[in-house]
Amino acid sequence: MRVTIVGPGYVGLPSAVVFAGLGHHVFLLGNIPEQVERLQKGEIHLHEPGLAESFRDLVREGKIVPTLSYADAIPSADVVVIAVGTPSGKYGEADLRYVFAAVRDLAEHLSDYTVVAMKSTVPVGTAEKVREIISAVILSSPPPLAGPRWKRWAKDLDSSPPKADQNDRPITFDVASCPEFLREGTALFDTKNPDRIVIGVTSDKARDLLLELHQELPGERVVTDPKSAECIKYASNAFLATKISFINEIANICEGVGADVTEVARGMGLDSRIGSKFLKAGLGWSGSCFPKDVRALHHIAFSNNYEPQILKAAIEVNNDQRRRLVAKLHAALGGDLQGKTIAILGLAFKPHTDDIRESAAIDLIYLLQQKGAHVRVHDPVARPDDRDVFKDVRFMDSAQDAVRDADAVVIATEWPEFKELDWRALRAIVRNPFIADGRNLLDPKLMRAAGWKYASVGRP
Numbered sequence: 001m002r003v004t005i006v007g008p009g010y011v012g013l014p015s016a017v018v019f020a021g022l023g024h025h026v027f028l029l030g031n032i033p034e035q036v037e038r039l040q041k042g043e044i045h046l047h048e049p050g051l052a053e054s055f056r057d058l059v060r061e062g063k064i065v066p067t068l069s070y071a072d073a074i075p076s077a078d079v080v081v082i083a084v085g086t087p088s089g090k091y092g093e094a095d096l097r098y099v100f101a102a103v104r105d106l107a108e109h110l111s112d113y114t115v116v117a118m119k120s121t122v123p124v125g126t127a128e129k130v131r132e133i134i135s136a137v138i139l140s141s142p143p144p145l146a147g148p149r150w151k152r153w154a155k156d157l158d159s160s161p162p163k164a165d166q167n168d169r170p171i172t173f174d175v176a177s178c179p180e181f182l183r184e185g186t187a188l189f190d191t192k193n194p195d196r197i198v199i200g201v202t203s204d205k206a207r208d209l210l211l212e213l214h215q216e217l218p219g220e221r222v223v224t225d226p227k228s229a230e231c232i233k234y235a236s237n238a239f240l241a242t243k244i245s246f247i248n249e250i251a252n253i254c255e256g257v258g259a260d261v262t263e264v265a266r267g268m269g270l271d272s273r274i275g276s277k278f279l280k281a282g283l284g285w286s287g288s289c290f291p292k293d294v295r296a297l298h299h300i301a302f303s304n305n306y307e308p309q310i311l312k313a314a315i316e317v318n319n320d321q322r323r324r325l326v327a328k329l330h331a332a333l334g335g336d337l338q339g340k341t342i343a344i345l346g347l348a349f350k351p352h353t354d355d356i357r358e359s360a361a362i363d364l365i366y367l368l369q370q371k372g373a374h375v376r377v378h379d380p381v382a383r384p385d386d387r388d389v390f391k392d393v394r395f396m397d398s399a400q401d402a403v404r405d406a407d408a409v410v411i412a413t414e415w416p417e418f419k420e421l422d423w424r425a426l427r428a429i430v431r432n433p434f435i436a437d438g439r440n441l442l443d444p445k446l447m448r449a450a451g452w453k454y455a456s457v458g459r460p
């Protein structure tokens with residue numbers, strides 16, 4: 001099968017690798033010339049375990065063809081997968097400008113029956129809008145020799161063949177919703193081993209093509225309508241985020257009563273109705289998906305006259321996790337952070353990625369700077385970008401450099417490297433041995449034995 005993936009990002013790249021690995025021919029469409037040039041050499045621009053090697057091999061074998069050209073990549077495609085970003089807009093709504101731009105561009109090059117499958121996380125009803133956009137583009141540029149069949153369709157937008165080629169053969173397309181559930185840091189594994197594959201379609205033809213595309217992959221198939229498929233994606237992310245906020249709330253209660261949230265989570269998680277995953281208490285959820293998707297669902301609810309109380313609470317608890325950690329630092333440093341040096345270990349929103357979008361560390365930097373603290377950061381992989389919050393932050397090449405002479409240390413990302421550090425040796429170079437472990441990464445007993453004053457989240 002011939003697949004074109006629009007958007008060589010955190011979803012598009014692993015999808016390209018997995019589909020090409022299954023034997024499909026993949027075009028990978030980008031819109032940044034320097035980036036596509038690198039992709040054509042087999043180099044990727046992001047950190048994701050295992051991805052660089054597989055991608056390089058598949059490009060060399062000609063199984064993935066990165067390109068800037070819609071004219072090359074669209075006409076022959078059986079399925080076009082849209083995997084471009086949908087950042088948050090001003091009011092928390094999903095900003096669909098990249099989706100719609102890609103759709104307009106691809107619409108001009110459709111030449112045979114094609115399924116346009118949305119993998120970008122988009123508001124409920126977007127597949128329908130995409131269908132309208134494609135139809136409008138096609139209608140505004142009839143083929144040069146448009147014949148009677150085209151003209152009949154053009155008069156009546158509701159009839160099905162929306163496009164005719166130069167020989168007046170009717171050409172149709174379908175728009176489907178095929179949401180992605182991969183996690184950054186384990187993107188390849190997740191794409192190859194999905195729990196379920198959700199296919200939201202309005203025609204049997206699109207359903208059959210998408211089932212064929214995913215044929216070799218494991219997981220239940222959930223064939224449904226596009227709106228329900230779009231809703232499954234938001235509901236899944238919002239549920240997981242809420243589960244994390246719930247355990248964080250329990251962690252905060254544990255702090256009051258002297259219980260250990262890791263024990264509580266273990267005991268809860270063994271109930272198969274609850275499940276043990278996503279019950280890790282800490283600084284809360286961050287990254288490119290949960291924050292924006294929970295906000296977007298919140299916005300969708302409001303736009304449909306419903307006030308989402310659970311989502312609202314999940315967001316508030318999440319914001320509080322960052323503030324509570326800063327309050328612990330504040331209390332530990334005598335009620336004043338002015339002029340104090342705080343070493344933050346971890347900038348990425350989770351380990352094994354270089355993605356810093358909406359990372360907890362950024363919120364901490366902001367809150368600490370507001371209180372007059374000097375902030376140093378070390379991350380094994382992630383790097384700062386040009387946003388203002390980083391202007392006065394010192395980025396250090398090693399944890400040792402970050403911790404030296406610091407007044408307190410914070411673990412913001414649970415990189416395994418941080419667990420392996422020689423905390424006894426670090427104790428000797430820090431000015432004040434206070435550590436706030438925002439990810440419950442380290443062992444409280446070992447840390448105290450190594451001479452640290454140790455605070456974590458929901459553990460005595």
Ligand code: UGA
Pocket residue numbers: 121180181182183184185237240244277278279280281282283284285286287288289290293349350
């Ligand atoms: C999330 C979902 O897990 C994926 O299913 C979905 O496809 C993806 O969003 C997306 O919509 O693209 P991702 O954001 O990459 O994946 O990473 P997660 O592993 O879900 O972690 C999200 C945040 O929750 C991180 O900040 C992580 O530290 C935090 N988290 C996770 C916790 O605080 N506790 C946990 O128990 C689990």
